Amino acid sequence: MECSFALTGKGYVLIAADTTAARSIVKMKIDEDKIKSLGPHLLMAYSGEPGDTTQFAEYIERNIRLYQIRNLYPLRPPSAASWIRRALADSLRSRKPYSVNLLLGGYDTSNHTPSLYWIDYLGTQAEVPFACHGYGSYFALSLLDRYHDPEANLEEGLAVLRRCIDEVSKRLVVSPGKYRVKVVDKDGIREIEF
Amino acid sequence: MEYNGGSVIAMVGKGCVAIGSDLRLGNQALTVATNFEKVFPVTDRIYIGMSGLATDVATLREQFRFRVNMYTIKEEREIEPESFAHLVSSTLYERRFGPYFIEPVMAGLWKTQAGEYKPYIAAADLIGCLNFAKDFVVAGTASEKLFGVAEGLWEPDLEPEDLFETISQTLLNGVDRDAYSGWGAVIHVILPDKVITRTLKGRMD
Numbered sequence: 001m002e003c004s005f006a007l008t009g010k011g012y013v014l015i016a017a018d019t020t021a022a023r024s025i026v027k028m029k030i031d032e033d034k035i036k037s038l039g040p041h042l043l044m045a046y047s048g049e050p051g052d053t054t055q056f057a058e059y060i061e062r063n064i065r066l067y068q069i070r071n072l073y074p075l076r077p078p079s080a081a082s083w084i085r086r087a088l089a090d091s092l093r094s095r096k097p098y099s100v101n102l103l104l105g106g107y108d109t110s111n112h113t114p115s116l117y118w119i120d121y122l123g124t125q126a127e128v129p130f131a132c133h134g135y136g137s138y139f140a141l142s143l144l145d146r147y148h149d150p151e152a153n154l155e156e157g158l159a160v161l162r163r164c165i166d167e168v169s170k171r172l173v174v175s176p177g178k179y180r181v182k183v184v185d186k187d188g189i190r191e192i193e194f
Numbered sequence: 195m196e197y198n199g200g201s202v203i204a205m206v207g208k209g210c211v212a213i214g215s216d217l218r219l220g221n222q223a224l225t226v227a228t229n230f231e232k233v234f235p236v237t238d239r240i241y242i243g244m245s246g247l248a249t250d251v252a253t254l255r256e257q258f259r260f261r262v263n264m265y266t267i268k269e270e271r272e273i274e275p276e277s278f279a280h281l282v283s284s285t286l287y288e289r290r291f292g293p294y295f296i297e298p299v300m301a302g303l304w305k306t307q308a309g310e311y312k313p314y315i316a317a318a319d320l321i322g323c324l325n326f327a328k329d330f331v332v333a334g335t336a337s338e339k340l341f342g343v344a345e346g347l348w349e350p351d352l353e354p355e356d357l358f359e360t361i362s363q364t365l366l367n368g369v370d371r372d373a374y375s376g377w378g379a380v381i382h383v384i385l386p387d388k389v390i391t392r393t394l395k396g397r398m399d
Contacts, residue, residue: 089253093292118226123249124198126219126227137224 001174002047003136004034005164006103006116007148008129009157012185013105013114016161016194017045018176035182038064039074041107043184044084047133048100048121056091056098060084077106081117081125089123097121101133107184114185132164139171140164154183158192165194195246195295197222199374200232201334202243203365204301204315205348206327207357207383211313213241213301214361214381216336216369216396219248228377228398236262237272238389239311240302241382242282245334246320247295254294257285275302275314279324286322293320297333303384311386330364336372343368358383358390366396 004017021029035045036057042064046057063083068074075083081104091098104117118124118131130144147160161181169175181194199220204213219230233243234255242258244251261281265273273281279300286294298318303311317331318324325331330348332340343364352360362381369375376396383390 085249085252086256089249092249120221122247123252124219124247125252126230126248128227128229131226141224 001135001172001176002034003132003134003168003172003176004045004047004103005132005136005140005161006045006105006130007144007157007160008105008114008116008150009152009154010150011107011112011114012154012157012183013043013107013116014157014161014181014183015043015045015103015105016165016179016181017047019178019180020176021050023050030178033180035180036061037189038080039068040188041109041184042074042077042080043105043182043189045103045133046100049098052098053100056087056100060087076108076110077104077115077117078108078127080104080106081119081127085119085123085125088119088121092121092123103131103133105184107186109186112186135172135174136164136168139167143167158194162194195297195335196374198246198248199335200230200245200248201332201336201340201365201369201372201375202232202245202297202299203330203332203340203344203361203368204243204299204317205330205344205352205357205361205364206313206315208351208353209311209313210354210357210383210385211301211303211315212357212361212381212383213243213299214365214379215243215245216365216375216377216379218375218377220374223373225377231380233380233382235389236278236302239384239386240273240275240278240300241384241389242278243299243301243333244296245299246297250294250296254285254296254298258282261285275300275304275316278302279316279318283318283322283324286318286320290321295320299331299333301384303386335374336368339371340364340368354383354385354390358392362394366394370397
């Protein structure tokens with residue numbers, strides 16, 4: 001089943017998402033990238049109903065890009081999170097709501113703070129130090145409660161993320177095999193071999 | 195109301211009012227965030243707290259901010275607590291047959307002809323049926339427990355610091371008996387010239 005994790009550290013946000021595209025009990029693809037770059041310092045991991053996820057993620061990606069083209073500056077993470085939340089909240093009370101869960105990680109270059117937002121398909125938004133979506137959250141959240149440190153450097157952050165992924169692989173019956181890990185910090189977005 | 199959890203309370207004091215909420219945001223039994231405030235300022239002397247579905251808490255907060263701003267521009271004066279309560283009521287009743295799943299609690303001070311400030315509190319159900327009270331109002335998953343504790347602790351004409359103690363003890367002890375609320379609390383005591391905001395630590399389980 002789909003799992004995504006994210007955590008903040010000293011000057012960075014780490015986001016990990018599994019890479020399986022499943023339909024019913026069948027794995028259709030094992031190298032799907034479910035983390036989109038919405039700007040030079042903004043990452044979004046998305047999961048949920050297969051068609052809705054790509055459609056909604058692309059809609060968000062293009063609109064955030066349009067804002068950057070029109071205004072020369074990209075939306076800062078809190079504003080981007082609010083706008084995305086609103087898109088989901090409006091969709092919730094429409095005829096066909098999107099069922100997409102998001103983790104939004106960004107680095108604000110104007111005040112040098114990393115921020116992470118947990119957003120679900122209802123449009124519930126929370127700013128958190130760490131977050132998960134999917135069945136992995138039942139295992140990873142308690143590990144993160146114990147081991148997360150907002151002042152940790154990247155190596156320590158990756159070690160905590162490793163613990164979470166290992167625990168989910170060990171204990172979850174329907175655990176995903178591979179993850180893709182991305183980090184956003186003052187230098188922008190990078191993918192990390194994990 | 196049980197989907198995200200959370201509770202809100204407001205109390206009347208002597209020339210002051212207090213309003214507070216817990217800080218939990220859950221996904222059913224799973225706690226997602228422990229910094230989710232449910233009380234927001236409307237004007238310098240009016241606060242609104244909302245318990246219920248968290249997405250609607252955020253949506254309505256934006257909606258109320260918009261409507262209060264429009265009122266301020268049109269009327270060229272700040273909104274009074276009683277008018278604000280009716281604004282909240284009619285905003286909720288607009289969605290009578292597909293409601294926003296929140297129970298609002300409002301607290302404020304209104305200015306009399308003589309120039310003194312009188313406390314005002316009110317609550318509503320999810321379709322905007324207003325409930326004015328002289329003593330206290332509660333909402334959320336711990337509302338039954340809050341009613342019980344408040345009934346025992348509240349007394350008329352509490353001074354600001356005593357009111358703060360009363361509402362804090364009521365809220366903390368109420369939410370400790372509720373699995374869907376808790377993880378700390380925030381209290382605002384509204385006075386004519388200032389608002390005292392304090393964040394409280396609570397049981398983290």
